[in-house]
Each structure stands twice: as C-alpha cells, then as structure tokens.
Amino acid sequence: MNSALLPVSLMSYVGLSAVIFFIGVGGVLLRRNPLIILMSIELMWNSANLLFLAFARVWLNNAGHIFAFLVITVAAAEAAIGLAIVVVVFRRTHHVDVDDVRLLKG
Amino acid sequence: MMVLLALVVLPIAAGFALYALPRADRTLAKGIATGVAAVTFLAGIALRDQSMSVRWLARPFTAAFHFADDGIGFWIALLLALCTLCAVLAANVPRLRDFLALMLLLEGAMMGVFLARDLLVFALFWDLMLVPVFLGLLGWGEHPSTAWRYLIYNFAGGLTLLLSTAAFGVAFGSTDVIGRSGLAHLGYIWGPWIFAGFAFAFLVKTPIWPLHTWMPPTYSDTPPPMVAVVSAVQSKAGLYGFIVVGMALLPEAMHAATYVMLWLGLISLLYGGFVALVQTDAKRIVAYSSLSHLGLILVAIFSFNALALRGALIYVIAHGLFNAVLFLVLGFIEEREETRSLPRLGGLARANPKIAGAFAIGALAALGLPGLIGFAGELIMLTGIFSAGYFWPALIALVPIVLAAAYMLRLFQDIMQGPEIPDVPIRRDLTLIEGLAVAPLVLAMVFFGVNPHALTTFDTTLYVSASELAP
Amino acid sequence: MILFWVLAVLLVGTAIFVVTQTKPVYSVVGLLFHFAFLAMLFITLNAEFLALIQIVVYTGAILVLFVFVIALLSSGVTPFDPGPDRMPRAVIPAGLLALAGLGLLVYDESRGSVARVASSPAAGGMVGQANAFGSVADFGKALFTTYLLPFEITAFVLMVAVIGVVILAGKETPYVPSRRQAALVEREMREAILRGGELE
C-alpha cells in the first residue's frame, strides 16, 4: 500500500484539507469584508493544493504537483483581479461591503 | 408554376415593395395594391390543377416547397383573393400604404397555408400569417393588449403545430404529404400526440370554445378591412387543417377525438349564439356569431360524413363571404358614425339605403336565409350530420339558427332601423368604390346560394374515405 | 507523524484566525503564518519546489498585494463599517445541510473507500521512483514536456489578469454613493427639513 509512504494515513490529509476548506467557505459566507473573503478563498485554494500533493505522494504521480502549481498561478491571478475589483468598488462608494454591491439583483 | 408563384410570392413581394412608395400618396398605394390583389384573384381563377415543388430538406425528414391545388384549397384561395381584393378596395385608414402592404403580406401568407402540400411549409406559413395581423393590431388597433393576446394565443397554437409537424416528419419520414392518398397510417402510439398538437393549433385558430377569448377583442379592434379577411379566411385555416391534415393523415386519432370535438363544437355554437344575443358592440356580435357558426362546421367535420363535409365546405365559403360583407359594412358605418355601439346607432337605412341593403343581405346570409349561401351550407351540413346518425347534435345545432335570426336581426335593426339618432355628422351613402368592394361578395353569396352545386366541384368522399378506419 | 499533527493544529488555528479577525491586517498576518505552515507540510510530502513557490508567490507577492490594498483603503475613511447583515436566513439550514453531507461523506470515506481508490493508481500517470519523486528536476521535466500547453495557458491567464487589473483599477472611477448611503443622506435631509433647521 502506497499510503505507507505517508507519515500518517491519507484520511488525515483529506480531513485536514476539508477542515481548512470549510473554514474558508465559512469565511466567504459569513464575512462581509471583501478582503477577508478573498483571503478565505486563498485558504480554499490551498486546502485543495494540499490534497493534490497528498495524493501525488500516495500515487507517486507528479501530475498533482503540476496541478498545484497551476492552482497557485490561477490563485495569484484571482487575487489580483479580486483586489482590483475591491479598489474599484471602494473608489465608487468609499465603502467596502460585499452586501452593498447588489447590481445582480433580479 | 407561374400561377402558384403569383398567388403566394407575388403578394408578399408586392407587400414589401409597397414600402418603397412615397408614404403620403394614398391613391398610388391603393391603386398598386388593388392591381396586385386583382392579379392574384385572376391567378386564383387559373389555379386549377397547378402544382410546383422545390426540394427543401433531406434530413431528418424530407420536405419540399410543394404547392398545389386540391379542390378545397382552390375555393378557399379564391375566397381569400376575392376578400383581399374587396378589403383593399374598401380600405380607408390612416397610413394607408403601410396598411395595404400588411394586407398583401397577409394574403400571401394565407395563400401559402391553403396551397401548401407540405406540412412543414404549412406550419411555416401558419406562423407567418400571424405577423401582419399582429402588426395591424399594434398599428391600427385600439388596445395594444389585444395584439399581444392575439399573438400569444395563436403563437401557442403555432408552437404545438410546429412540434407536431416535426414529430410527424420524424415518425413518418416526410412532411410532403398533404393531399396524398393511400398513405400508411401512423398508428396508435404517436398518432394521438401528434394529432393533439395539430388539434390545439386548429382549435385556437378557428377558434372553438374555450380557446376563443382572443377572438372578440381581435375582431373588434382590428381595422375592418383586415378583420374582414381574418374572419373570412384565417378562421378557416383550422377547419381546413382538420380536413386535410386530421382526416387524411391521422384518421385514427381524429376518430378517437370525435366526441370531444362534437362537444366543443356544440358548446361553441350555443355559447356564441347566446352571447351574441346580448352584446352591444356590433363587431363583437359578428365575432360571437362566428364562434357559433364555426362550431357548427367543426361538428360537421367530425361527423365523418361526405354530405356533411360538402356542406361544411360550402359553409366555409359562405361564412367567409358574409363575414367579409358584415365587417366591411360595419367598417363603413363606423367610419361614418364614429361608433359601433348599438345603443348609439339607429335609423341609418333612411339616409343610407345602399349600405342598409348590403348589410341586410350579409346579415340574412348569416342567419341562414334560404336562397343565400349560408342556408345551403347549413342545410347540407346538418342533413349530413343527421344522416351520419348524430340525432342529438343535429337537433341541438338547430337552436343557434333561431338565435342567429334573433341576434342578426337585432344587429341589423338596431343599426339600420328605428328612429334616426339625431346629431350624427355624416350620412353619406355608399360611395362607388365602397360599392365595388362589397358588390362581388354580395353577388357571390346570391349566386352560390341559388346554385351551390357550382361550388361542390371538389370530391369530399376522398377525405371521408381516407378517414375510414381499416377493418 | 507528530509533525503532521502539530502542523495540522497550527494550520487550522491560523485559518480560523484569518476568518475571524475584524481588521484585515491581522488576517493577512494570520494568512502569512498559515502559508508558512502549509509550506512545511508540503515539504513532508516531497514537494520541495512547491513549498518554495508557496512561500515566494503567496507570502512574497499576494500577501504584499493585500497589504498594499489595505493600506490604500484605510487612508482617511472607514471602509469596513459594518452595515446590517443581509445574508439570507437560509444560511443556517444550508450550512447545516452542507455539513451533514460532508459529514456523511467523510464517514463513508473513513470506512476505507479512499483507501480503495488509493490502491488503484490512475492509468497512464507518470509513476516515478520513491526516491526521485518530487525532485525539482523531475517536476521541471514534467512541466516543460508533458504539461507544456497548460503551462503556457497559465501564462496567458496571468497576462489576462494583468490586463484586467490595469483596466479595472487604472481608470478613474467617479464616486457614487451607494443606495444605503443615499437613503441615509436623504433621511437626514428630510429630518433636517422637518426640524426646520439647517442641514448639518
């Protein structure tokens, strides 16, 4: 069993990743500060990365590494765009609260 | 080929071309439109045994731009051409050029419906003929909501028609089937559903109770020349569809629906008659009378009897003629008196004897006066229904004849007779052009009333035998 | 193994710290530590290169960006004044449901499903040797041979992001008071008029 390569069981990585991921989800859902929301998203990205790496290790397949790399770049792009949006919103309203941005309302 | 092109393509092309004319020149527009309508009418006379076909689709089923005359379509096409000609002559509305263009487009689209030999083409023109009426209602009607009501009802019908057509094409392999005899029946699995789609479209278009509520506002709001054509011919599209599509192509499903349709037809004919008794809007009276008359035709079609079908086709022509006359004349009256409310009209016969005469003949044909075409259709239809063994439907269908006498006389008398209403501005009698517009319709009503034999050149047994179930 | 559990506790702790702070600056600090611990965990998974990237890109670039933005927004005004919470009440049942679903799945996995999955490595994967696995050379070779196209596409994505940011933030945006603020101002004006006094 390849999981012997790991210091702990694969399940522990999955669990850790899930916990961090849901902390991120909670942050997105419950916080109204867009910056903190963005940071929560970063948490989620990283929890996914953790899984990629853990499984890559188990399967000895570095496709997981590649994916984690891609995730990091996309996360960087996302963060940049997100922050730019925050800046734009701030310039318009001098206030930053995601609940105030409701242009999608039907 | 040329004849069919002249019938279907010429009006549409001319309709678009009319928009190129100067907007203000009413006489020029009317002259050209009349000329086109007249050419179309002459082409209609030469329609006998014409046929043309252009391949269209190969997949998922074969379809073709196939137009031909099958006897029934001939008379309806002729009726359409005549009604359009008369309506174009009689038209006197603001923005005449645009209106006449719509009239020609309407004519071309409806020609397509009645001459198409391909279900897909039929469905195409079916939806196409909504457009001019919708635009007419938007541009010249009183309430935009009526236009939308018309569009939504009829488009819903058009949608089920299209779905059924597609389903038919897929199930059968071809839609180039109208008027072909000896086709294999579709069977019991798909047939009922396809028929249901067709039937919904036909019932909405006719209309038949309870899908009729778009019709009274549409008929009262549309400008008279257009409603003359719509009520005279467009309302026949559904009945025509029942004959050439339902009877010939989906006989099993058609037979299975007999009792539902008989009930709907009987309810329509009583319902329309009763409501027409108490309406005060002249056009609405005619509208509800249409509901009554068309219900009768539906009953006749669904009695699957050659005689009843012959009567139904005579009555289709009859209803077209007298409805066109009634709406045209009501248009003249409304133009002069600026109202069509019965309590505000009266005694017009004194100053306008010619209008009164034309109106009287229309009303009398509508109430089934013997000697006019309405009677011929009614009697033959009802005799056929009775001969087919439908005792009670025939008996019930007699009631609206009495109702028709009551409401048509009320309509005529309240407008034309009784004391004159004072303070009415214009009391000009029929002008020459208006007279020319009405005269052919009146003459046709009398001629075919005396001699309906001339009208029954088509062979209805073809459809009835096509609808016979295999033993 | 102890390292893993220590890191796990630290990761969870810093994550909770990140999402619970009122001031974003504290969150950034928490996130910084989080990433650092994560990088450590990556090293235990034979992903040295990624651990490095994690530190360089995240802490070096993204978090600095966050700090700049915070600094920009905090100049003179109070951008993070909390208004009324408009989150739908459905958040609680939905959250509970999501947790329940997750719990079910985790419970299910804990009975060995993942182990079953893990024991059947995907076909066609690049299975290397245990000792060479995770080396920078190994990683680089894969990235520039097998995964060249995704790599280039990533470059493209980054370029798009750069252009987007320039377009978004680069142009001067007029100040439009939000509806809430406008309503506030209007109410103040109305009250002022009702009081008959001057607008403050």
Place this chain on the structure above:
Amino acid sequence: MPFAHHVMGVEGAYPLLYAVWLLPFAGAVACWAFGPQLRRLAGPLASAVIGAAFAGTLLMWGFATQSVGGALGAHVSLGAWTRGFDFGLLMDPLALIWCIIITGVGFLIHVYSIGYMDGDRAYARFFAYMNFFVFAMLTLVLSDNVVGLLVGWGLVGLASYLLIGFWFERPSAVAAARKAFVINVVGDVGMMFAIFAIYAHVGSIGYGDIFANVPALGGALFLICVGLFIGAAAKSAQVPLHTWLPDAMEGPTPVSALIHAATMVTAGVYLVARFWPLFSSSPDAQELVATIGGITALLGAILGTAQWDIKRILAYSTMSQIGYMIMGVGVGAYEGGVSHFFTHAFFKAQLFLGSGLIIHALHNEQDIRRMGGLRARMPFAFWAMTLGVLAICGIPGFSAFFSKDAIIYGALRHGHPWLFWTGIVTAGITAYYMFRMLFVTFLGEYRGDVDPSDLGIRHPELAGTPLPAAPSHGESAEEPHAPAWIMEAPVAILMVPSVFAGWLLFGERSPWHAFFAQQFRPEATVATGIPELAASAIVLVMVLAGIGIAYYRYASKPALENATGRLQQESVHMPAALSAAFYFDTALDILFVKPAQGLGTVFGRWVDPKVIDGAVREIVLSCRWLGHLFRSFETGLVRAYALIVVFGAACFLAYYAFARGL
C-alpha cells in the same frame, strides 16, 4: 302506398310555368333597382306583373289538372341544387289553387295598394317587396321538393318581415317584424329537422320519392310530421307560435290583407295538405295537428272578442279561421281545409281592404272605439265590411257557410266529436266578435272627437301612432273622406267570390270535389249519428246566437244611446287575461327570451372574462409567481450566491454519499 313517383306530374318544358314563377321576381328587381326612375309607375308596373302572372296561372289550368298515366299536373326539372338535392317545379291542382289565390287576390291587393300607398316615401320599395313576396310564395307552392318548399318558406318569411317593418322608423313595427321573423325561423327549424329525417331515410327530397317511401320512414314518420307541423304552426300562427300575427298588423293594411290573411299564413294548411300521405299514415300526428288547430280556432275567436284595434280583430279572426283550416286538414278533411283557405282568402282580403279604406280615410286611426257612425259617411266600406262579415260568419249562402261546414262536419265524420263541438262554439263566437266590430265601427255616433280617456283608452299615445310617412290627401283631419276608386274597385271585385265561391262546394258531386279527386285519397270515415243538415243547423243557431248577443250589446237602442259609456265600461272591466292575450307573450318571454338573454349575459359578462380568461390569467399569474419565486433567489448578495453554490455542492456530496449505499 297509393302514390308513387307519378305525383310528380307530367314532365315537360312549360315555359308558361317559368313565366308565372319568375315574372314577379323580375318585377321586384325592376321596382327595387329602378324605383327612383319609375316613381309612381312602380305601382302599376308591379300590379301588371302580378296580373300577368295571374293570367299565366289560369292558362296553366289545363296542365295543372292534366292526368297522364296516373301522373297529375305539370312538372319541370330545374337540375341539382347540390348532389342528391334535385330541384324542380310542380304545378298540380293543389298548387294551382294556391297560385290562383296568390296571383289573383295578390293582383287585386296590388291595385288597391296603388291608392293606399300613394304618396308614401318608399312607394317603389313597397311594390318591390310585394312582388318579391308573390315570387317567394309561388316558389313555396310550386316547388316539387321539400328543400325548395323551405326556400320559399324562408323567403316569404323575409318578405313578411320586410313588409311588417316597412315603416321602419316606428319602433313598434321594427319589434313586430323581428318577432315575426324569429318565430318563423322556429318554424323553419322544425322543417329543417323534418328534412334531415326525410333525407336520412329516403335519400331524396322530392315529393314523389318521399310519398313512395312512406313505409320506409318507420318510427321517424311521427317526428317528421311534428317537424313539418312546427313549420306550419309558426307560419300559420297556431298556438303557441301565434303571438307574432297580431303584432304583424304594424305593416301597411294591404300587406295584412295579402300576407297575413290571404296567402302566407295559410302556407301551413298547404304544407299539411301537401304532405297528406305522411299525415294520413300517422294518426298521432293527425291528432296533434287537429287538436292544435281546434285550440287555435277557439283561442283566436275568444281573443277576437276583446280587441279594439280593427286590424287586431281581423288578425285574431284570421288566426281562428286558420285554426279551422288546420283542424280540417288535421282530421283528414283535406278538401274541406283547402276550401276554407280558398273562401277565406277572398272574404278576409275583402275585410282587410275594407278596414284599410276606413283606416286610410281616418288617417291611421285603428281603434274602433274612436270610430262609430261611419255607415252614413262611408257606405261603400260599410257594405264591403258587412258582406265580408256575413261571409266569415257562415250565413247560409255565403261562402264560409260551405267551407266551414265542410270542416266542422268533417271533424265529426273522421271521428273527432270534441273538435266538432269546438268548431261549433267557435263559429258562434266568431259571429259575435265580427258583428261587434261591425256595429261598433259603423253604427251610432262618430266618436273620433270624444276624449280618448272617456272611451277607456288608457294610452292614446300608443294607439294609432301618426306616421310621418303616412299617406295624406291634404284634407282636414277631422272629416273622413272618400277613398279613390282604385281602392274601391278591388274590394268590389272581391265581394263576388267572397259571397259565391262557396257554391263550388255544394253537393256530393261538387266541382271542388271533382277538382281534387286525384289529389287526395278519401280518408276513412265513421258513422256520425248527426246528419250534415242537422250539423249545419246547429252551427246556424250558434251563429245567430252570437249575432244576437252582439246586437244586444252594441246595436240595440240603449246600447247605441250610451255608446261612449258602455265602451268605457267594457274597456275598463276587460278581464286581464283577455287583454294580455292569455299571457302567451309573457310566457314565451319568460320561458325562452329571458333565459336566452340571461345565458348570453352570464356567458358574456361572467364566463368569458372571469372563468375562461380567469383560467388563462391564473396560468399567467402562476408563471409570474414562479418568476417572483426564482427572482427572490437573485438577491444580488454575492455571498448568497456563494451560499447557493455551497448548498448545491452539499447536495452533490449528499447524493454521492447516499449513492454509495449508505
């Protein structure tokens, strides 16, 4: 069955028959189209046309009565109306009798109208309608098939409608015309029903085929007879479809004389006589027809006693007399019924035209209470009316004596004693009300200058509305004036047959009987117990009693001295049931008109907008509600969207968890 195809007559060309049939139509078209050009020539032209048709009819006599190989009369085929419906013309003795009356009496009434309608605004239109009526009526009687009959049936209804509503500015005339037409359409509908049944069983509409296939009709026979009789009842004003006839008196008086007395209203009699093979084979139908006829005769007579309008008196008397005829053809005494039609046409036309003289002279005054003493001023009218009244009462020697006796005694001979007694009672009442009319109109003092309320006239403004288009000769309104000779001559000519026509029926081997010998098969008779002479005597006694009562009430010395007071008393104390004509109008209104209008209102005001449109609106609203529901998810809260995403993800998770067989 006794009659096979040969009843269709001898085939031939018969151009004369076409001429008789189509000449009136040509006259109608000419008067209608060229009325303004013809001006006052329209009347003479129309009259000449009808006169020519009359001459043609007489010339057809030989053909109509010819009998070749069992085929009776003359037949022309007009070809197919539509497949299976062959049209043609048939002139046989029955049709001939009607044609003679239609064209003969019609001619006289046309001539009379030249004077009566003189000066009317729509003079030419009147004659166009009259000619059209004659054409329609000829179509009715000359048709060789039941659909052609129905065509004529409907067209005479139209002519009647047009002529009742001739003065269409009057709301009462318009209403009366509409009522007449609608009730007649009820009759048409009954006939249509009969046609369906006939066609369904026989497969043809020609009389010959129908009569040859009477056994094939089977159970439908009774229904067919009922359907036909509904038509007859509506057209001939039989109870309960009679209410239009009194109202129809709104038309000009010549119209009443021609259409609503002499010809059109007797079409029902023609119908039953024409379809006698059917009725003879259905005793039930005969019973129905005869009973309705008897009831109508009695009811018309009773209502006749309560009228004050001279034309309404005559209208009810017409109704009553047609009741006799229907009773006659109903019991199977076809010759008798037809003979009463024949004599009635003369004397009733004469009575109407006579009353027209009075009305014309008095400027459209029709209330007999406001007449009186006209004998001295209008002697010609007096004698014309007197002869007519004597004829209608059946005074021996006058025409109705023979024809009415033929019916009354026929009822007894065919086994209907109750109808026999009904007929006798009706004869007595007839004598009473006719003499009442005569006495009140012509005897005593002229009451035209008496205050209407003193005469018991409650709504003088409703009685005798002055017409804007009324003919006027320019004399002062107070003095009645003598009518022109052109109106008197036709009346004078009519006197001759109305007195003497009955003698055609005299004796066992009467010319009348010989004339119809081949038309009708004699019905079986029963032993009566009362000889014919005795029956006549009983009738005579009843008639004399009626005259006596009328004399006592209206012509005796005390009655004449206090005429005004007595008339007022009678008007005021008139039983409500009588003045309301036994509530037939009200009943029809409550039973049919009101429910129909009610249904229409309910459908139009409630079902259409509320139920049907309401249902559609419900669909629309539910779509809109769904839209609102979905829209409520689109809060614009970014975090809410995130929540939805999470929620969806949770659902997926849960699904996979369950799918794993948890």
